[in-house]
Amino acid sequence: MSDPTRCPVVHFDHHSAEHADDPVASYRALRQSHKRGWTEAHGGYWVLSDYQSVFDAARDDDLFSSTREAADTDGLAIVIPPTPMYHHIPIEVDPPEFRKYRKIVNQITAPSAVKRMEEMVERYTTAFVDSVIEKGECDFTTIIGVPAIVTIDWLGLPVEDWNRYAGAHRATLADPQDSPEFRHAVEVELPALSEQMWQTIRDRRAEPRDDVISFLVAQEIDGRPITDEEVFAIVDLLVSGGTGTTASLVSQALVWLARNTEVRRELIDDPGLLDRAVEEFLRVFSPTQALARTVTRDVDFHGCPMKAGDRVLLSWASANRDEEQFDAPDTIDIRRWPNRHVAFGIGVHRCAGSHLGRLMAKRLLQEILTRMPDYTIDFAALERFPDQGTNVGFRRIPARFTPGGRVLAESEAVIG
Template identity: 65%
Template sequence: MTETADRSPVVEFDHNSDAHSDDPAGSYRRLRTEHPVAWTEAHGGYWVLSGYDAVFEAARDDYTFSSARNSYGGEGLSVVIPKTPAPFHIPIEVDPPEFKKWRKLINPITAPAAVERMEQLVQHYVTAFIDDIIEVGECDMTSVIGVPAIVTVDWLGLPIEHWRTYASAFHALLVAVPGTEEFDRAVTQDLPMLEEITRKVIADRTADPKDDIISYLVQQEVDGRRVTSDEVFAMVDLLLSGGVGTTASLVSNTVVWLYQHPDVRQDLIDHPEKLERALEEFLRYFSPTQALARTVTTDVEFQGADMKEGDRVLIAWSSANRDAQQFDDPDEIDIERWPNRHTAFGIGAHRCAGSNLGRAMAKELLSQFLTRMGDYVVDLDQLERYPHQGTNTGWQRIPATFTPGPRLLGTDAAPGR
């Protein structure tokens, strides 16, 4: 660690590095213990907020810590470091007060009442995906954890037959290493193709609305005018990105942890009513979205650090969720922990709009894993983690065996499989 006049303290830290991906929680712990607000020179330089108090304060100050797309730190998605080549996203890349009019359009389709109406769809897909493997007695559990992707695609009104491509492309953008074949294929081939498909559906629904989310969005108004097709695409692309990655990250981490802690797994099997509170603890502990970025709008002194206009800032939700100043025994999972003021869905105006749907999908997946294949055994030697864990952590391959069981639906119950 070195000290400089303009950026102090300066630490060696890169949440995109292999060393960080080897142990994200430990990497943040070391930083948080010494410097909950610190500057790193990685990726052109950025501040890292790793303490709960710093994260909480900054996330609620949209005037100073902006989410809006800008040219500081390069071109691309403003809420990640380094920026990735992605279309403009609404409303995550819009600041208040403009943010409110866009969030007002999203809230009705992600509110608890709307999610309750989706529960049958979620249950159907989870049941059908488990049906595909239940009679065999072995599987890669991530094949079932693909449910959030197909639910999101179906819910939006996009072609079900393309759900795998939507899942793999958006997944690669967040967890593949830039420069690898997987990342480059997603950016240069799959995402442009999917954008063309999505835009065609938007045009079709504008001309002939159906009963789906895209049809709802194309009929909305802002500032007394109909939203444009580009604005609808900006919202749909964000919903896709969130729907594909975060729930899969949470559930993949949780099922492996539960295998490693059979007493807790059995407790949840015997007492399914505990799952709802346990889910909040899994969200705190695994923090599916590890961190998101902001940009400083004006020179400011923030918790002892002299920040300058244009400085990039990483708000580390996952680190805040392990802060001993806020949580007792933060590096232990306590499924009875309550209250649980975790930051897994963010804080402030930009708090995740899809939190209710994410919870519903995760709860149904975990519930059916525990009730239908509760004795599953994970081959820990064959686990494959996400290669890049700076934004999402998790497992991309979870080989498992279990006692076979009966199908519950017909063989054609899950279109697009």
């Protein structure tokens, strides 16, 4: 039975097969019928699909909480339904407490810190393309492992396990909760990898190195040393945020550029266009499609009678295609400017990794476009992740290109 006090009621489930078939069309239909509505899926939640209400909700962290306490859940509070995952800091913390942690994270993700990572990003990007360039064919999803290996190396976790971290976090957000992949990730991989993370945190306390975990264990909160639990909660979020998102952005851009070869040619001829192109790819592909909040008091929000405890889905992807905010929103214009997309979210929780994400996406696209300029994709064999509710992307992107020569003498050693 639908709840008559929550109106309008919409037929919508961002985890359904119907939605996964075409998320853009699914959100367009929602914007055209009810920009804001209540769905009975997953125990019931409000869904915000227009730019203005997404913007207003994300900026009001007093009314829309990101915490597990408000959501009354043991799972990750910022997704619907909450997925089993360790508590994440600072994404599941509200102000004022939030600021103490975000201040620390900002120091390792600020533009100046990301500048120091350029050499590492460069080395991995070259090595990954090297690893397939002589063959003339590959699955593009292997090359776009770059963001994952960079994140794992930067944090100070064992680099040889980068693919296990990426796979387990991807499965928890992109595989259906009743699938074997999801269960294996939650029951086997994540516990094993968590043990490795706890151990690394203890090791760095004993013997610091030049990595993020060593930096984090040396921090203070309110004048006391940060705890291992707090460090773990930050590191686990950085793994989750750093591994899949940029890969999704680059893979979707590559698939689109395979069909739009005249735009690909423009980017090859003038790499200076990549800055704005990446912003446009962020807008139209929105790697993180939608995240959740919990209402903290009864309120009428943009005409919706919300009650304390109600769950709310903020669709960054739908806001990014709102015709009231963007001219010709479904046209991909690599020169579009200004481009006030919300692919990185908005408000206090706006993505801490945006500078790193942009750097990795640009570098990867440039390397592939330069060294595999004539690549083609076997569209018939292209495979999407089954669930497109939170993280969109591809499981398999078979590609062919004219073989070329390696740049590094020992690229396998770099990748591990």
